Amino acid sequence: MGTNGEVSIPKRQFADVILLEYTGNLEKMSPRLKVLNVVGARPNLPKIAPLMREMQRHEAIEAILVHTGQHYDENLSDVFFRQMGIPSPHVNLEVGSGSHASQTAEILKRVEPVLLEHKPDLVLVVGDVNSTIAVSLAAAKLGIGVAHVEAGLRSYDRSMPEEINRVLTDALADYLFVTEEEAIQNLLREGRPRESIFMVGNVMIDSLRHFLSLAQQSAIGDELGLKNSASWRRFGVLTLHRPSNVDGVQKLGELLGAIDTIASELPIIFPVHPRTQQRLMQSGIHHHPQLRLISSVGYLDFLCLLSKAALVLTDSGGIQEETTALGVPCLTLRENTERPVTISEGTNQLVGTDPSKIVGAAKDILCGRAKVGKIPPLWDGRAATRIVEILLRVVPRGSINY
Numbered sequence: 001m002g003t004n005g006e007v008s009i010p011k012r013q014f015a016d017v018i019l020l021e022y023t024g025n026l027e028k029m030s031p032r033l034k035v036l037n038v039v040g041a042r043p044n045l046p047k048i049a050p051l052m053r054e055m056q057r058h059e060a061i062e063a064i065l066v067h068t069g070q071h072y073d074e075n076l077s078d079v080f081f082r083q084m085g086i087p088s089p090h091v092n093l094e095v096g097s098g099s100h101a102s103q104t105a106e107i108l109k110r111v112e113p114v115l116l117e118h119k120p121d122l123v124l125v126v127g128d129v130n131s132t133i134a135v136s137l138a139a140a141k142l143g144i145g146v147a148h149v150e151a152g153l154r155s156y157d158r159s160m161p162e163e164i165n166r167v168l169t170d171a172l173a174d175y176l177f178v179t180e181e182e183a184i185q186n187l188l189r190e191g192r193p194r195e196s197i198f199m200v201g202n203v204m205i206d207s208l209r210h211f212l213s214l215a216q217q218s219a220i221g222d223e224l225g226l227k228n229s230a231s232w233r234r235f236g237v238l239t240l241h242r243p244s245n246v247d248g249v250q251k252l253g254e255l256l257g258a259i260d261t262i263a264s265e266l267p268i269i270f271p272v273h274p275r276t277q278q279r280l281m282q283s284g285i286h287h288h289p290q291l292r293l294i295s296s297v298g299y300l301d302f303l304c305l306l307s308k309a310a311l312v313l314t315d316s317g318g319i320q321e322e323t324t325a326l327g328v329p330c331l332t333l334r335e336n337t338e339r340p341v342t343i344s345e346g347t348n349q350l351v352g353t354d355p356s357k358i359v360g361a362a363k364d365i366l367c368g369r370a371k372v373g374k375i376p377p378l379w380d381g382r383a384a385t386r387i388v389e390i391l392l393r394v395v396p397r398g399s400i401n402y
């Protein structure tokens with residue numbers, strides 16, 4: 001490992017890659033690296049955006065994008081493509097919603113002919129959703145190399161479907177790109193070879209840094225009455241969508257009871273995920289008028305709200321990282337996190353789901369006793385650049401026998 005946390009890359013071994021060291025013209029003569037990139041659900045989109053942008057800058061790469069269709073609503077998918085300039089997918093598998101088994105099986109079935117048609121050198125997957133494991137499995141069975149971006153994160157809680165997806169995807173992947181040091185240790189403990197693990201930083205933070213100033217021009221503050229000319233009122237943001245928090249009416253009611261107490265002192269904006277929306281409609285739970293439920297919002301509006309919030313309460317994975325990058329206090333309403341660096345270095349606190357602990361921690365923050373964090377190593381907006389450089393050096397081209 002180098003002094004700045006980057007691993008040293010093995011010496012270039014392939015004749016076609018050696019040519020890349022010379023000029024752009026020679027780059028054209030070598031076979032292009034064909035990468036099939038995968039998205040499925042909302043959190044995949046800010047991760048794939050900088051990777052697609054970076055791959056499109058390199059003539060030596062042919063980048064294909066496949067959308068599984070796991071998320072299909074305008075606000076969970078299309079708006080992200082438009083706002084982040086992600087190219088339209090070459091293929092949409094349109095799998096839609098379903099149980100874990102049926103959704104995963106449908107993706108497996110529908111992606112195999114796409115892999116056989118496009119014959120990529122590499123399949124690149126991000127995150128930990130059902131699409132991530134399903135496409136990794138289909139690719140690995142065909143002998144196609146798999147790169148996993150955001151590898152090695154572990155909550156060690158198998159009741160989370162994402163934890164199962166993470167463990168299995170990492171067991172299949174040939175190139176493991178990690179966002180934090182502890183992920184390296186997790187992968188080594190699981191027997192993954194050291195030379196397949198690359199510490200590169202965080203692609204979601206690439207997107208955050210790329211879009212932050214544009215996001216802060218969003219009109220959402222005016223629309224929600226949070227902004228008066230240039231100055232913002234103090235407010236909080238809440239997101240809740242983990243099945244363990246929202247699928248049971250009792251737990252959801254307890255959590256919203258705690259949030260109501262906080263909302264009596266601080267207006268809280270709650271963009272509601274479709275899963276949570278369904279449960280709320282069934283439950284008839286009432287809430288404080290200062291807890292404002294709104295529909296899911298697009299990337300720029302949400303980033304704007306996060307960056308201006310006095311406090312964020314969430315059970316999301318990615319939001320723990322985004323608040324750390326923004327220096328905004330975050331209370332995570334879960335018993336564990338797969339992203340421990342947001343606690344050891346960032347602004348995140350794990351408060352669990354006990355209402356009195358949530359209210360106590362929120363009051364501390366509102367009284368000025370917020371945790372001061374720092375930005376983890378390599379969360380500098382250049383993760384996608386590092387990943388693409390590594391792929392160009394280490395992935396063999398044209399070697400798969402279909």
Ligand code: UD1
Nearest residue numbers: 041042043070071072073076097098129130161162274275
């Ligand atoms: C999925 C991911 C989760 C991620 C979350 C982000 C898995 C196992 N879970 O959870 O890791 O944090 O996305 O949003 O992959 N629905 C719609 N419109 C859509 C998509 C879904 O209304 O575009 C509704 C459907 O009723 C569906 C429910 O939301 O049954 C849940 O969707 P699903 O993709 O199964 O899981 P998420 O809770 O979104």
